[in-house]
Amino acid sequence: xxxxxxxxxxxxxxxxxxxxSTGERGSIRDLVEAICVLTDRRFDELAExxxxxxxxxxAYLLDSGKIRAELGWRDSISLADGLKDTLAxxxxxxxxxxxxxxxxxxxx
Numbered sequence: 001x002x003x004x005x006x007x008x009x010x011x012x013x014x015x016x017x018x019x020x021s022t023g024e025r026g027s028i029r030d031l032v033e034a035i036c037v038l039t040d041r042r043f044d045e046l047a048e049x050x051x052x053x054x055x056x057x058x059a060y061l062l063d064s065g066k067i068r069a070e071l072g073w074r075d076s077i078s079l080a081d082g083l084k085d086t087l088a089x090x091x092x093x094x095x096x097x098x099x100x101x102x103x104x105x106x107x108x
Contacts, residue, residue: 007071021062022075034080038087 004020012018032047039046067073077085090097 003076004067004071004073007073008067011071012067013070016066018067018071019062019064020067020073021064022079024079025059025061026079031079034083035087038083 001020004018008018029047033043035041036043036046064073064075
């Protein structure tokens with residue numbers, strides 16, 4: 001993400017949109033299940049399955065062809081490795097995270 005954002009900021013066409021995504025696809029459930037495996041937790045400990053919300057989209061797919069073709073960006077970290085790195089960062093910074101406020105207020 002950082003490399004892609006840097007490329008857009010330094011070499012992208014002002015006003016254009018660039019989608020940043022990998023070719024990997026999966027559902028939110030797949031993502032939560034992968035996190036469960038990495039954290040040695042059961043799915044039902046981390047998630048509550050509820051009905052679909054009204055108007056739910058079937059999928060959100062981004063085409064990163066433009067950033068790849070125009071700016072030469074390539075994804076270099078797999079989702080599995082990114083999850084492992086993120087969880088390692090959380091473990092290393094857990095005390096700091098616990099000291100931060102739990103509520104987030106978006107400032108427009």
